[in-house]
Structure formats: C-alpha cells, structure tokens
Amino acid sequence: MSRIAYVNGRYLPFRDAKVHVEDRGYQFADAVYEVCEVRAGRLIDERRHLDRLKRSLGALSIPPPMSRAALSVVLHEVVARNRMAHGNVYLQISRGVARRDLPFPPDVAPNVVVTARALNRARIEALAAQGITVISVPDNRWGRVDIKTVGLLPNVLARQNALDKGARDAWFVDQKGFVTEAASANAWIVMADGKLITRHTDHAILGGITRAVVFDVVKAQGLRIEERPFSLEEAYRAREAFITSATQIVMPVVRLDNYPIGDGKPGPIATALRRQFHRFAEGG
Ligand code: PLP
Numbered sequence: 643m644s645r646i647a648y649v650n651g652r653y654l655p656f657r658d659a660k661v662h663v664e665d666r667g668y669q670f671a672d673a674v675y676e677v678c679e680v681r682a683g684r685l686i687d688e689r690r691h692l693d694r695l696k697r698s699l700g701a702l703s704i705p706p707p708m709s710r711a712a713l714s715v716v717l718h719e720v721v722a723r724n725r726m727a728h729g730n731v732y733l734q735i736s737r738g739v740a741r742r743d744l745p746f747p748p749d750v751a752p753n754v755v756v757t758a759r760a761l762n763r764a765r766i767e768a769l770a771a772q773g774i775t776v777i778s779v780p781d782n783r784w785g786r787v788d789i790k791t792v793g794l795l796p797n798v799l800a801r802q803n804a805l806d807k808g809a810r811d812a813w814f815v816d817q818k819g820f821v822t823e824a825a826s827a828n829a830w831i832v833m834a835d836g837k838l839i840t841r842h843t844d845h846a847i848l849g850g851i852t853r854a855v856v857f858d859v860v861k862a863q864g865l866r867i868e869e870r871p872f873s874l875e876e877a878y879r880a881r882e883a884f885i886t887s888a889t890q891i892v893m894p895v896v897r898l899d900n901y902p903i904g905d906g907k908p909g910p911i912a913t914a915l916r917r918q919f920h921r922f923a924e925g926g
Pocket residue numbers: 677823824825826827828847848849850851852853886887888889
C-alpha cells in the first residue's frame with residue numbers, strides 16, 4: 643500500500659508531498675516539529691505533544707495554523723490512511739514560504755506537513771533487550787534546544803559520529819562536564835544507591851514527553867528521583883543508564899565511551915520502567 647502524507651490541507655501520495663524551495667523551514671530551519679508514538683493505531687500522549695507544540699510555536703511567534711481539534715483530526719487521519727498499527731506520526735510546521743530574507747515575512751501562512759512511518763516493534767524490543775552503546779560528544783548546540791525546532795544539524799553530526807565509532811547514539815556534554823541529553827532522547831542514570839538522576843528541564847534540554855511520563859512510572863514504583871545535572875564521571879560509575887523518547891520509550895544504555903555501565907547488560911530498573919510505561923501514558 644502506498645504511503646499518504648498531509649500537506650497544507652491535502653492528503654497526497656508520498657511522492658507528491660512537497661513544499662516550495664523558499665519554505666523557511668528548508669532555508670533557515672524556521673520550523674518546529676513533533677513526533678508521537680502510534681501503538682495499535684492509537685496516538686500515545688497526543689495531548690502533551692500538542693501542548694509542547696503550542697509552546698514551540700509560541701516561542702518562535704509562529705501563529706497556530708489551525709485549531710488543536712483540527713490538527714488532531716489530521717494526525718489521526720494520516721495514521722488511518724496509512725493503515726498503521728505501530729510506528730510514529732511526524733508533524734512539522736514552518737513559518738511559511740517567502741522571499742529569502744531573515745526577518746519574519748508579513749502575512750505568510752505556515753506550512754503544515756504530517757507523515758506517518760511504521761516501525762518494526764520486534765526489532766526495537768530486541769534492541770532494548772540487548773541495550774545500546776553510546777559515546778559522549780561536546781554539546782555545541784544553540785541555547786534554546788528546549789524549543790523543538792528542526793534545526794538538528796549538531797544532532798545529525800553527533801549521531802553519525804556515534805555510528806562511525808560503532809556506537810548507536812551520542813550523549814551531549816556541556817562545557818562544565820555535565821551530560822545534557824542524547825542526540826534525540828533524554829538521558830538518565832541510576833546511582834549505586836538506586837536513586838535515578840536526570841537533568842532538570844531548562845533551556846539546555848528538550849523537555850521530553852516520555853521523560854514526563856517516566857516520572858509518573860518512577861513515583862508509582864516508589865523509586866527515588868533527583869532532577870539535576872550529572873557528570874560524565876558519575877555516568878561511567880552508574881549502576882544503570884538509559885534514554886527516553888517517544889520512538890524508543892525506555893532504551894537501556896549498556897556502554898558509555900569505553901566503560902560498561904553496571905554489568906554491561908540492561909538493568910532491572912530500566913527494564914521495569916520500559917515494561918510499565920504504557921500503563922501510564924495517555925492512550926496506551
Ligand atoms: N531530546 C531531544 C534532543 C529529542 O530530539 C527528543 C525527541 O525527539 C527527546 C529529547 C525526547 O522527547 P520525547 O520524549 O518527547 O520524544
């Protein structure tokens with residue numbers, strides 16, 4: 643079956659899904675996006691993703707292109723038209739098309755694109771059972787990565803650097819030696835005493851929706867949690883490490899740079915959080 647994408651009011655075959663060359667997302671990364679997990683045909687945590695989208699649009703003064711209800715209809719329609727059970731739905735909103743010039747153009751309509759992609763759940767589960775290896779890289783991103791913009795070049799280079807070195811992902815480290823987050827996920831460690839540590843949300847990380855749901859899981863399990871920056875050295879000595887994102891949920895990290903984390907296998911806390919996640923996520 644051919645894939646269907648939504649572009650500015652129309653549902654189109656994938657090959658016809660196009661925006662203009664002077665789209666400001668294309669030229670300046672002047673665009674925001676969201677990625678929502680689809681599970682058994684249902685959107686997971688749609689409400690929180692749409693809340694974050696509203697914040698991102700507001701931060702860039704991009705006017706909402708349509709009502710929240712209309713956007714929700716489009717997201718569900720794209721999932722339905724692609725007959726997708728498991729995967730994710732991607733939504734991108736750019737400031738619009740205008741003559742190439744830095745200032746906000748007057749009177750342009752935002753461009754809205756929605757695509758859906760099926761994912762092989764068995765493969766992701768196999769990866770989670772094995773855990774992933776990660777390298778650390780300097781965090782050279784701009785100062786507002788809390789806004790979910792499509793300006794992801796440092797993330798692209800970090801992920802490629804990881805793959806080139808035989809690892810699966812990269813953790814960004816700030817100038818003080820603290821881990822900020824992963825290339826497309828939030829970073830967590832479990833200390834020797836069982837306490838979970840993840841960086842507090844500020845302008846230096848994206849406030850992950852999965853991160854927020856994992857907080858609920860952690861509290862329900864009676865685990866202790868601390869939101870603060872953690873250093874690379876602390877991470878090397880951690881009992882467990884993992885990352886969280888809408889596409890990977892809770893993914894155990896078993897090696898960081900040259901150091902095995904814990905016994906080099908996915909830890910019991912990460913594994914339990916992964917198993918419990920969808921009981922706490924909306925729509926799960
Ligand atoms: N941090 C970054 C840089 C990301 O790109 C993502 C997701 O794409 C996340 C964190 C996790 O966010 P979420 O849990 O909402 O998917």
